[in-house]
Amino acid sequence: MLNQEIIRSIIVETPSKPGYFAKVATAIGEAGCHIGDIETIRNGTMSTVRNISVHCERAEQLDAVISTIRNLPEDVQIHAITDDVLRAHEGGKIEMKSRIDVRSLRDLQQIYTPGVASVCLDIQANPEKARYFTSIGNSVAIVTDGTAILGLGDIGPVAGMPVMEGKSVLFNQFVGISGIPILLDTSDPDTVVETVKHIHQGFGAILLEDIGSPHCFEIEERLKKELPIPVMHDDQHGTAVVTLAAVLSACRAANVDITQAKIGQIGLGAAGQAICRMMMAYGVEEVYGIDRQEAALERLRNYGGKTLASLEEVMSTCDIIIATTGVSGLIKPELVRPGQIILALSNPNPEITPDDAIQAGAAFAADGRMVNNAIGFPGIFRGALNAGAKEITYPMLVAAATAISDYTRAGELIPNPLDPNVHVVVARAVELAAQND
Ligand SMILES: NC(=O)c1ccc[n+]([C@@H]2O[C@H](COP(=O)([O-])OP(=O)(O)OC[C@H]3O[C@@H](n4cnc5c(N)ncnc54)[C@H](O)[C@@H]3O)[C@@H](O)[C@H]2O)c1
Ligand SMILES: O=C(O)C[C@H](O)C(=O)O
Ligand SMILES: [Mg+2]
Numbered sequence: 001m002l003n004q005e006i007i008r009s010i011i012v013e014t015p016s017k018p019g020y021f022a023k024v025a026t027a028i029g030e031a032g033c034h035i036g037d038i039e040t041i042r043n044g045t046m047s048t049v050r051n052i053s054v055h056c057e058r059a060e061q062l063d064a065v066i067s068t069i070r071n072l073p074e075d076v077q078i079h080a081i082t083d084d085v086l087r088a089h090e091g092g093k094i095e096m097k098s099r100i101d102v103r104s105l106r107d108l109q110q111i112y113t114p115g116v117a118s119v120c121l122d123i124q125a126n127p128e129k130a131r132y133f134t135s136i137g138n139s140v141a142i143v144t145d146g147t148a149i150l151g152l153g154d155i156g157p158v159a160g161m162p163v164m165e166g167k168s169v170l171f172n173q174f175v176g177i178s179g180i181p182i183l184l185d186t187s188d189p190d191t192v193v194e195t196v197k198h199i200h201q202g203f204g205a206i207l208l209e210d211i212g213s214p215h216c217f218e219i220e221e222r223l224k225k226e227l228p229i230p231v232m233h234d235d236q237h238g239t240a241v242v243t244l245a246a247v248l249s250a251c252r253a254a255n256v257d258i259t260q261a262k263i264g265q266i267g268l269g270a271a272g273q274a275i276c277r278m279m280m281a282y283g284v285e286e287v288y289g290i291d292r293q294e295a296a297l298e299r300l301r302n303y304g305g306k307t308l309a310s311l312e313e314v315m316s317t318c319d320i321i322i323a324t325t326g327v328s329g330l331i332k333p334e335l336v337r338p339g340q341i342i343l344a345l346s347n348p349n350p351e352i353t354p355d356d357a358i359q360a361g362a363a364f365a366a367d368g369r370m371v372n373n374a375i376g377f378p379g380i381f382r383g384a385l386n387a388g389a390k391e392i393t394y395p396m397l398v399a400a401a402t403a404i405s406d407y408t409r410a411g412e413l414i415p416n417p418l419d420p421n422v423h424v425v426v427a428r429a430v431e432l433a434a435q436n437d
Contacts, residue, residue: 005055005056005057005348005349006055006056006057006058006059006061006062007036007053007054007055007083007084007085008053008054008056008062008081008082008083008084009051009052009053009054009080009081009082009083009084010051010052010054010065010066010069010078010080010081011041011049011050011051011052011078011079011080011081011082012024012049012050012052012069012076012077012078012079013047013048013049013076013077013079014047014048014050014075014076015046015047015048015075015076016043016044016045016046016047016048020075020076021048021050023072023076024052024069024072024076027065027068027069027072028052028054028065030064030068031056031061031062031064031065031068032056032057032061033054033055033056033057033061033062033065034054034055034056035052035053035054035055036052036053036054036055037051037052037053038050038051038052038053039051047075049079053084066078066081089162092165093162093165093166093168093169094165094168094169094172094179094181119133131204131388135178136201136202136203136204137204137385138176138177138178138204138385139177139178139179139180139202139203139204140171140177140178140179140180140203140204140205140206140207140381140385141179141180141182141196141199141200141202141203141205141206141207142164142167142168142171142179142180142181142182142207142209143182143184143192143196143206143207143208143209143211144157144160144163144164144181144182144183144184144208144209144210144211145157145184145185145186145187145192145211145212146158146159146160146183146184146187146210147187147210147211147212147215148210148211148212148213148216148235148269148270148326149163149210150163150210150326150347150348151325151326151327151328151346151347151348151349152326152348153326154212157183157184157185158183160183160210161181161183163209163210164179164181164183164209165181167179167181167207167209167234167377168180168181170374170377170378170417171377171378171381174378174379174417174420174423175378175379175381175382175423175427176382177378177381177382177385179207180203182196182199187211187212187215188215189215189218189219189222192211192215192219193219193222193223193226196223196227197223197226197227200227200229203229204229204230204385205229205230205231205232205381205384205385206223206227206229206230206231206232207232207233207234207377207381208220208223208231208232208233208234208235209233209234209235210235211233211235211270212269212270213269213270213273213296214295214296214299216233216235216236216270217236217270217273217299219233220232220233220236224391228390229390230381230384230385230389230390230391230392231391231392232377232380232381232392233270233274234373234376234377235270235271235274235373236270236271236273236274237274237278237380237392237397238373238376238377238380239270239271239274239275239324239345239373239376240271240274240275240277240278240397240401241278241373241376241380241397241400241401241404242371242372242373242375242376242401242404242414243275243278243322243343243345243371244275244278244279244282244398244401244405245375245376245400245401245402245404245405245408245414246343246366246371246405246413246414247263247279247320247322247341247343248401248402248405249405249408249412249413249414250320250341250363250364250413251320251341252405253364253410253411254339254341254363254364256319258282258283258284259282259283259284259285260285261284261286261319261320262286262288262317262318262319262320263276263279263284263286263287263288263318263319263320263322264288264289264290264308264314264315264317264318264320264321264322265287265288265289265290265300265305265314265322265323265324266289266290266311266314266321266322266323266324266325266330266331266351267290267291267323267324267325267326267327267346268289268290268291268293268296268297268299268300269291269296269324269325269326271324271345272289272291272296272322272324272325273296273299273300273303275322275324276289276300276303276305277303277305278394278397278398278401280303280304280305281394281398282398282401286306287305287306288305288306288307288308288314288317288318289305289306289307289308289314290307290308290309290310290311290313290314311330311331311335312335315331315335315336315337315340316335316337318340319339319340319341320340320341320343321340321341321342321343321344322343322345323342323343323344323345323346323350323351323352324345324346325346325351326346327346327351328346328349328350328351329349329351329352330351330352331344331351331352331357332352333352333356333357333359333360334360336352336357336360336361336362337361338361338362338363339361339362339363340357340361340362340363341362341363341364341365342354342357342362342364342365342366343365343366343367343371344357344365344366344367344368345366345367345368345371345372346368347368347369347372348368350367350368352365353367354366354367354370364413366413366414370413370414371413371414372417374417375404375414375415375417375422375426376400376401376404376426378423378426378427379400379403379422379423379424379425379426379427379429379430380392380396380397380400380426380427380430382423382426382427382430382431383396383400383426383427383428383429383430383431383432383433383434384396384430384431384434386427386431387430387431387434387435389434389437392430393433393434393437395433395436395437396430396433396434396437398433399429399430399432399433400426400429400430400433402429403425403426403428403429403430404422404425404426407421407422407425
């Protein structure tokens with residue numbers, strides 16, 4: 001059972017006297033929950049009203065917070081409890097909007113018929129002009145079959161839509177790309193490939209998302225070969241890029257030569273295989289992996305990686321541990337060795353929390369929120385589209401990883417994804433690498 005994070009906003013009024021807010025904060029902390037943002041809604045002489053974001057792992061903890069606050073002196077009052085996450089999804093997170101205002105008949109005749117006909121004929125005569133006179137060159141299809149949504153598994157494409165909309169929001173806000181979710185009601189590789197081939201003309205590139213393994217490998221390989229536009233499975237290569245960036249930053253801080261380090265990958269699905277391949281492409285000599293499926297181990301060996309027998313063996317052999325199994329709490333703190341670098345990247349819950357890993361002796365630790373492909377895919381696609389690239393190559397991915405790591409502040413593993421400059425830096429590096437390819 002996954003312990004999903006529960007986030008609620010609690011609006012609390014307390015007397016404007018020292019110590020009262022502390023009682024509320026203590027109620028939250030003692031229930032084992034975390035305080036997120038705190039917004040002061042009203043700061044009066046008699047009382048103060050705050051909107052406190054509370055993050056809990058279990059519903060019982062949230063219940064405990066609420067009942068403890070309700071049992072505080074009666075001048076402490078809860079006015080509302082809201083689920084902000086759900087509220088942010090009301091009506092969906094994206095919409096298609098026009099870039100042009102239609103105010104006059106002249107506008108109408110220009111942007112629609114009859115004016116539009118001349119543009120159509122121009123594109124018919126010179127198809128490359130579609131890049132300048134349509135939105136195609138700035139649109140990316142976000143394609144999913146819903147079979148590996150985050151670490152939630154095969155929950156179907158419609159249930160996965162909030163993730164696809166989320167990716168679309170990031171595309172738009174970070175790099176100005178229109179990301180259009182495409183939900184497929186099939187996971188059969190032949191049908192997925194055929195379907196994407198039939199719709200690709202409306203897009204400048206294809207991002208495959210949360211398509212499970214092993215069919216994701218065949219689908220991506222075939223689409224890359226058969227389509228004239230960039231195709232990238234983000235759970236594979238976007239994740240590999242940010243993981244390499246984080247490992248480069250950790251190695252720099254620890255004064256370790258990454259190529260000589262022993263890297264252990266736990267979980268050899270979409271993300272795990274690509275991380276191993278990326279590490280090997282970067283020159284790491286010893287890349288080890290484990291998975292509970294023999295076919296996944298075989299696949300890693302075919303890519304040139306080595307396999308081990310158990311989780312315990314990976315933990316005792318390797319200096320850098322990366323986990324992408326989707327299994328919350330898989331790595332027990334007693335398996336962590338002092339000085340290890342541990343990236344437990346499964347979402348929504350990691351294989352070990354960074355706090356537990358550090359407490360158990362890890363030198364660096366991060367989870368899938370900190371090291372997330374959100375820092376990579378916007379700039380990778382922006383750079384590929386800017387360069388007019390026909391595909392996304394390893395040199396472009398390595399350039400993205402190096403750019404992210406070089407941009408990371410000392411003491412951190414990865415930059416803040418909300419820093420708009422980081423996406424510009426990634427896009428430039430990818431565009432340059434595409435041009436030099
Ligand atoms: N942080 C990020 O940016 C990021 C990006 C992509 C994926 N992820 C996370 O990684 C996880 C996996 O995603 P994926 O797309 O690779 O899924 P996937 O289904 O393709 O791969 C999961 C792999 O883990 C293996 N596995 C499961 N339990 C295991 C265990 N106990 N021991 C060993 N192997 C085990 C499975 O056999 C499978 O091969 C998800 O939780 C996802 O959220 C994170
Ligand atoms: O989609 C994300 O935000 C992260 C990643 O792709 C995942 O599948 O966990
Ligand atoms: Mg994903």
